[in-house]
Amino acid sequence: MSNPLADMDKPDVIFCIGTNMTEAHPVAATRLKQAQAKGAILIVADPRHIPLARRADLHLQLQVGTDVALLGAMAHVIAERGLMDEAFIAERTEGWDDLREHLKSFTPQWAEEITGVPAALIERAAVLFAQADRGAIYYTLGITEHISGVDNVQSLSNLALMTGNLGREGTGINPMRGQNNIQGAGDCGALPSSYPGFQPVSDPAMQAKFEEAWGTKVDLEPGMTKVRALEHAGEKIYAMLICGENTLVSDPDKSHCERALERLDHLVVIDIFKTETAELADVILPASAWAETDGVFTNTERRPQRVRAAVSAQGQARPDWWILAEISKRLGSDRFEYNSAAEVFNEFCSLSPLYAGLDWDRIDGGGYQWPVPAADHPGTPMLHVDEFPRGKGLFKTPSYRDPAEVVSEEFPVWLTTGRRLEHYHTRTMSGRSTGTEYLVPEETLEVHPADVQAWGLKHGGMARMSSPRGSVLVRVASDDTSPPGTVFCSFSFSDVPVNILTGSGYDPITDTAELKVCPVRVEPAPDN
């Protein structure tokens, strides 16, 4: 997030796109609701009539996967009507003329054809956002889990830059991270292209820095993304260590994924439960869980905060860092001599300029947001105040592309996937909690009442849903949250492995899977 969570009740126009925030980030959503109570205007772009959309002043109910068209048309309207922040564009950005030219063809009428959102509504949304004193954008995986994920983000960046909604209170481009420490995992260098602190592996200076620290010269060549690694299992990749991820259920194209893992010579899984993925392992190492482990999580606003052990670990479970150190020692390394989580974290801070001013003790109260370049630095709640990482903000010119697969006679229905309030990921945790299980004990396929009738389904009855990659059985819930022609399902339940169906394509730059769009066929199935 460019801006802190505490800012979320300060915008006067809020634009939420691809974020089911009341369900996926409920506590952040409470702040948006408070902003609304103070008079802020809420614009929601989402294919489904989600709870946030029901509260919105404007709901742009776009066809799945057409975000670039919608956002481009909003930018078009702003440019055509001269509602840009000219001063901001002049002082802080580059490439405006190119974008302006590029936007000419993105008329609201053109976008209406593609997105299904009435041109007049697109215009109203654009004007409202452009005229805001403080306009803020919030998005989640509904933006990134597309083959055009990068283009979507760039389109949002264009909107924020052209209206000068960056670097000020109550503005910004604010992705909401979906997992408690997904930000931290990246911060720590668990990425194929960067060392801890986002220092590029391709930079020889970084190579030298880490060789000095660790005694190993690491390749300048970036590694594979996980998606590619799974693709190459059994040809280039022969052993894997998977730590705390139920890859098999959470990743797209489950059958493919299962075959990939089975092709490995050696699979080690570190986890707290015997997940579907762990079942395929050669070695399963029991990890100590949250509430049993000291450590640090960094949240979506770049705030490192301490987690603490309150009870002893179950059985013989041990912290991940201990397990990895023990394997490394057995591989002959003497660089893993840690006695505590604090030592690991402090080593990380010493190697990461973004965390250079922090250590285990300083983050005790969670009072800092990175970058914290020095010990006397107060932290950086807001990014881009005076300049962008590259100096000036660069306008990009993304073009609209159809999703990887589009509906056809054989697969005439759009499936989009996501989260439910009551559950989290593959339910390893929420599925083992009385309350959440009580409320939502099984997965259902959300189908518009008109489609339920048209497709011969019945509420509470079973349906078979198929894509080119497979099919699943799922109970039908008649619900007008999804529009006719689109169905919704979460990926949380292993008995409705919806990721058997997904995996039609990946973003060419990030390799992020298009989990939000998948053409399917839905047919009645016998009740079980």
Place this chain on the structure above:
Amino acid sequence: MSLDLTLDGQVVPFQEGETLYEVAHRHGDKIPTLCYDKRLKPLGACRLCVVEVEGANGPLASCTTPAREGMVVRTVTEDLEQHRKTLVDLVLSENPKGAEITPLRGLASQELAQLSVRYGSDGTRFAGATSGHPRLDDPNPMILRDYEHCISCYRCVRVCAEQEGDYAISITGRGFGTRISAEFDVDLQDSDCTFCGQCVQTCPTGALGDQLALQYTDLPEPINATRSICPYCGVGCSVDLLTKGETLVGVQPAMDGPANEGALCIKGQFAWEWVQHPDRLKEPLVRKDGELVPASWEEALDRAAAGFAQTAARHGRQSIYAVASGRAPHESAYSVQKFIRVNFGSNQIDNCSRA
């Protein structure tokens, strides 16, 4: 310009817009209150926070009275304390079960109990009808609705509306017959309730209680609280983990959490039982003859290391890949990437953010 007022004989500064309660609270005064939650708009309902202000026609509720330059305020006088005692006696007179309640019920659940001690109230003075209508029959396993303890402070209704924006419950009826209910008195699961538990945590009497925590009422150990961060989404809500000995018995929101300021959702509040679930992996497992069987740490670690060493020898160091977790703490992700980079000199590492 600095603004000052006189508080119990001391001249103290205040800021424009502060209420007398806030000023007094900041200066360490323990003005009693039952309807106040600093996150909510003051309601001025319980009237316990009344103070005397020179020139005013009778006591004023400090929570709803803006501080003004030159005010002379007394927070404790014989009259005020007598009125407060009468009020606490009145409140307890409609609490047939008394104020004493286990702190497992909720974060604020001891507030009335503490006042009953402070004012020596036992519920016998002013005895009469009681107004609570329990909904112990609400079948949800999370929120106990023991309204016999309800004192109609409306903190639950207000937190649901103002803080959560959910408006799942409201005030029905009026006067002594007032009740807290969802529309048409439906069960919470049939209302707009999202089970964030905020009503439970702000209830000053324990009328609303955390049912999951209450299962552990009989464990003999004292309750301990450990500050931590919620393990679900990326918002990073601060929580206190409640334990009794080695048993995790509940979660409460931290009012001073920088990301959440006391807010939580259903998962952070109620979905924690997995930690000590019987399904947890308790020992290493290794595959022997196609079956995963228990092993010692030594054996499992040796197996794990040997497999990586053999693969590297056979297919090269770049044939080893690791996936770090976005759910485990930094020390895990840092160790996983270091494991690959130090042991194999490659960058064959990713995390689960692309799924």
Place this chain on the structure above:
Amino acid sequence: MPASPTDEQLITRWQDEPAPLLPLLHAFNERDGHLSRESLEAISAGLRIPLAEVHGSVTFYHHISDEPESRDRPRVCMGPICRLNGSEQLLHDLDGAEPMACAGRCDDPIPVLQADRGLVGRPGDELQQVPSPLPPPNPAGIEECCLANVREPDRAACSGYVRTGGYAALAKARAMEPEEILQVLEASGLAGRGGAGFPTATKWRAVRDAQGGPKTLVCNADEGEPGCFKDRVLLDHDPHAILEGMAIAGLATGATRGFIYLRYEYPQTQAILERALEEAEEHLDGFEFCVRRGAGAYICGEETSLLNSLEGRHPFPRNRPPFPVTHGFEQTPTAVNNVETLASVAPILHRGAEWYAGLGLGEHRGTKLISLSGDVERPGNYEIPMGFPLKTLLFDWAGVPEGRTVQAVTMAGLSGGFLGAEDLDVTLDEACLRAKGSFLGAGGIMAFDDRRDMFEIARQSMEFFASESCGKCFPCRIGTERLVERLGDPSGPLDPAAWTEEVRAIGQAMTQLSACGLGRSAPLITESLLRLFPAEVSGKLGAE
């Protein structure tokens, strides 16, 4: 609107109107005879008010309910005077009848409300729908202000109003600067006649000077105080005087929109007001006034509860500051004025500040309407000069039944508690009454002669306050209940000393700590009972 409009038709009719919740609730209630779950869901969606809140509000009001067929059930007045007239018998006699709090016709046979019909009668009588009574003829020829023309035939019609001098003041005001209007009012000494006594010019000036808008006028016609029916006579027989007063208020404050918040129990009055609004269209050019009917809640006579009710919120009183003059209806600067106050405006502008000020006796300025009822020969509304002796009103104007002595009168309806026989030597003005521990308030006086059980009347009175306590503040919510219990069961488990101590302690806490006037004044009932009738109290405590 068709006979049975659809949900959508009703919502479309109202959703873009100001203050739409109450009229929509009434419209659905009228269509279905109750407020069904489906109706409330439609209203909640149509007005974007959370369903639980709409439902909560519905349960707050006495006269609307989610119970099938609830709307048409007859409601019988249980006010203190109607009980003397046999209303309990009438309640018993009428099929499915429910009790209601004083319905503001203490100068008539017992009122029975049935949906939109306001009937009157006595046990055994055929109930009749008749116009509400006019005030008795001016007994002493003392000059009146509000009632001066009310007995003129056809005064309620626009033509009759204009013929008797109506709308001349408004025409005059249109030619004046707002400041001039304010100065006239200021000089007249007109102050709030609903009981608060706040100078009207000061209030209007605050609204005029307040930031923001649009500015709003509210005529508080939620006359709910037991024993008060003085607004009713003005609303029913001189509605244009109120509209004219509102329009002048608009000129003075800069407000062009206004609401008349009318109590539910005056159904005929709504028709009268709506007709008046229609007829007066040309006179009211530039103003948009509308009537909003309450749904049965005494607390809505409190101006901030009234504003919450108008806005469709739970009708609890608001905390002050901020005051309505800066943050009133939908947070806009709002002048809330009582009916009588507004009805006094046109005569003042017409005849001058000095004239009005001179109507009072001594240093008192202006007049006050008094609703006098109970054990008197000629109950009704009297307009007295401020500072007028109570005894003259009681004994000379209204008359006490032959052979009876007055043992107590109430003040301010019920809110001022009782004055005893030895207190009757007062003049009717706030200064004198406050010295006796009471107050004039809205001007309702109920007289009880020596036949009456004052302990029982005190109990009924407290029952009224308990049933009207909104439930917001602790001392009132619990205190009224505990006082009712103690008055209802004086010989209960407590010994007399403990009984008295508890009643006094509760009363003091309520008086000192309650958030609004209801809780602060209700204990005047018990305090005056203990002071004036110690023997009766001892008797009850010791006996039975």
